[in-house]
Amino acid sequence: MNKHTILDWLNKNDGIFTSMAQKIWENPQIAYEEEYASELQMQTLNQAGFRITRNIGGAVTAFVAEYGSGKPIIGILGEYDALPGLSQTVSAVHNEVVPNGPGHGCGHNLLGTAGVEAVISVKEVMEAEGITGTIRYYGCPAEEVLSGKTFMAREGVFDDLDCALTWHPSSSNFVVNMSMQSMVSVKYHFKGITAHAAAAPHAGRSALDAVELMNVGANYMREHLLDGSRIHYVITNGGLAPNIVPDQASVWYYLRAATKEQVDDMHVRIEKIARGAALMTETEVSSEILAFAYETLPNDVLNGLMYENMKVAGAPHFNESELKFARELVSTVDKKIVEMSKKQYGGLIEEILPISFDNHKHLKGVSVGGSTDVGDVSWITPVGQIMTTCAPVGVQAHSWQATASYGSSIGFKGMHLAAKTMALSLYDLLMSPELIKQARQEFSKLTAGKPYVPGIPQEVTPPVAASTLV
Template structure:
C-alpha cells in the first residue's frame, strides 16, 4: 500500500518539481558557482522539514539534507552544475539564450531535482508509516569537473551510508551497468626567463619549450600504457607574444584508466616527463592536482532494484508535441552521431522508430569495456554500494554535452523523464527501508566482493582545496 501512495503523491506534486527544474535550467551555473541552485534546493528541503548542513567539504555550494533517525541510512545523490558554452533555447536549431553562456547540456537541472522530489515523497511515508531509518539528499556541485563529490567524500559525509542511489538523464531507460574510467586532472606550470626572441634569445629560458617537450614525451608514452588508458591535454598558457621568450607556460592534462591504480601510475610517469621537459630547457616546474575520480564500482543488486520498479512506477508517456520536437532535434545531429546512435540502438534492442524510448532495457555489456568517460560518482561507489539508472529525457541519439541536449533537458521531454526517475529512486529507497535489510545485505556483500578490501583513499591531496567562486 505504501508504494502505491508514494507514486500517487509524486504524481500529484510533479508540477512543483518541474517548476524547480526549469528554474535551475533558466539559471545555469558552472562548477563551484551553483549558488542559485544550491540555495533553491536547500530552501525547498528545509521547508519540507529536512535538517541541512551546508558548505560540506569546504565547498560553499555542497550540502547534505537529512530526515528520519537510525538505521538504515540511504542516500540519494543529486547534481546541479551546468556546462560552459551550451546555452540554448528549447528549439531544434542552434539558438543560445546567452551567446557563449552556460547551459544544462548534461541535464543536472533534472538530476538534482528528481532526488529532491524523491526524498520529500519518502518523508511522507516515513511520517505516516512511522518507518525507521534515515534518508539523505546530497547536493553535489562540480560533477562536470569531476571533483565535487571527492571533496565531500574526503570530509567523510558518505562513510556511514548503508547504500546510495542516483540516476542520470539519458536517451533510454536502462541501469548503469558499465564502469566508468578513473581520472586525474593535473596542470603543470613551467617558469623560465624572458628575453627578446630576436636580439637575445640565448638569454631566455622558454617555459613554452618545456610545455612542448612535455607534450612530446607524453605522446611517446601512449605506446606504453595499459589498454583503455587515455591521455588528453590542452595548453592553458603559451606565452604572450612571438618575440618574447615565454617565461611562463602551462599545460592541463586529463589522465584516464580502467582503475585508480592505472591512473596513479600514469601520473607518476607524466610527472617525470614534465620534470624532464624542465631539465632540458633549464626551467622550473610545479603541478597542481585539480581532480581525481575513481572508476565506477557497479553494484548489480541496486541496479536491479531500480530496474525492478518499472511497473510500479507506471508508464512513461510522451505526447505528439514531444515526438515532433524529438524528431527535429534528431534530424539536426551530425551523421556520425546518427551512426553511433544506430549502433547503440542495436545493442539495446530498440526499434528504429523508437525515438523516445518508453520501455526499459536491462542492458548488460557482453565484453569488457575500456576507455570512456568519468564521473565522481565513482568515488562514492568505493565507499558504499550505489545503484544508478538512466531514463529517457532526450531523443535517442542526442548525446549529453551538446546544445541539443540542453534543449531537450529544458523541454517537457526532460521533465517527464525526470519525474519517472524520481519514482524509481523513491520506490527503491522505500524497499531498502522496509524489506528487513535483505537487499542491503546483498548489496553490501556484492560491494565487498568487488572492492576486495581496497580502502577508499581520496585521489586529491589533503592540501588541495576546492575553489571558492561564490
C-alpha cells in the same frame, strides 16, 4: 501504504518539481558557483522537514539534507552544475540565451531535482507509516570538473551510509551496469627566463618549449598504454607575445583508464615526462591535482532493485508534439553520429524517444568512456544507478541540442521516471534490511583490501565562487 500510494503522491506533486527543474535550467551556473540551484533545493527540503548541513568540505554550494533517525541510512546523490558555453533556448535551432553563456547540456537541472522529488515523497511515507531510518539527499556541486563529491568524501559525509542511489539523464532507460573510467585532472606549470626572442634568444629559457616537449613525450607514451586509456590536454598559457621568450607556460591534462591503479601508473609516467621536459629546457616545473575520480563500482543488488522499480514506475508517454521536437533536434545532428547512437552498448535502438527498459547485464564489468565523481562514493558505500530517456536518440550530451532537450517536457518526463524509480527503491530498502545486507556483501567483495583514499591532496581546497568574493 503501498508503492501505488507513493506513485500517486509523485503524480499529484510532479508540477512542483517540474517548476524546480525549469528554474534551475533557466539559471545555469557552472561548477562551484551553483548558488541558485543549491539554495532553491535547500529551501524546498527545509520546508519539507529536512535538516540541512551546509558548506560541506569547504564547498559553499555543497549540502546534505537529512530526515529521520537511526539505521538504515540511505542517500540519494544529486547534482546541479551547468556547463560553460552551452546556453540554448528550447528550440531545434542553435539559439543562445546568453552568448557563450552556461547551459545545462548534461541535464543536471533534472538530476538533482529528481533526487529532491524522491526523498520528499519517501519522507511523506515514513511520516505516515512511522517508518524508522534515515534518508539523505546529497547536494553535490561540480560534477563536471569531477571533484565535488571527492571534497565531500574527504569530509567523511558518506562514511556512515548503508547504500546510495542516483541516476543520470540519457537517451534511453537502463541500469548502469558498466563502469565509468577513473580520471585525474592535473595542471603542469613551467617557469623559465624571459629574453628578447631575436636579439638575445640565448639568454632565454622557454617555458613554452617545455610544454611542447612534454606534449611530444605524452603523445609517444600513448602507444604504450592499456587499451581504453586516454590522454587529453590543452595549453592554458603559452606566453604573451612571439618576440618574448615565454617565462611562464602551463598545460592541463586529463588522464583516464579503467581503474584508479592504472591512472596512478599513467600519472607517475607523465610526471617523469614533465620533469624530463623541464630538464631539457633548463626550466622548472610544478604540478597541481585538480580532481582525481575513482572508477564506478556497479552494484548488482541495487541495480537489480532499481530495474524492477523502473518497470513498476512505468515509462512516460511522449506525445506527438514531443516526438516532432525530437525529430527536429535529431535532424541537426550528423547522420553517422545518430546511427552510432542507435547501436550504443551493443543494442539497436529504433525508437527516437525509447520507452523500453534494459538491464544491460552483458555490460557488467565493462569499462566505458567518460568519468564521474560518483565513482568515489561507490568505493565508500554501495551505489545503484539508472539512466532514463530525457533526450532523443542521437542527441549527444554536452551539446546545445542536449541543453534544449533537458529544458523541455521530454527531459521533465524522464526526470519524473527517475524520481519514481529512486523513491520506490528507497522505500524497499527501508522496508527490507536483507536487501541492504546483500548489497553490502557484494560491495565488500569488490573492495576487499582496497580502502578508499581521496585522490585530491589534503592541501587542495574547492575553488571559491567569484560571486562570493568580497
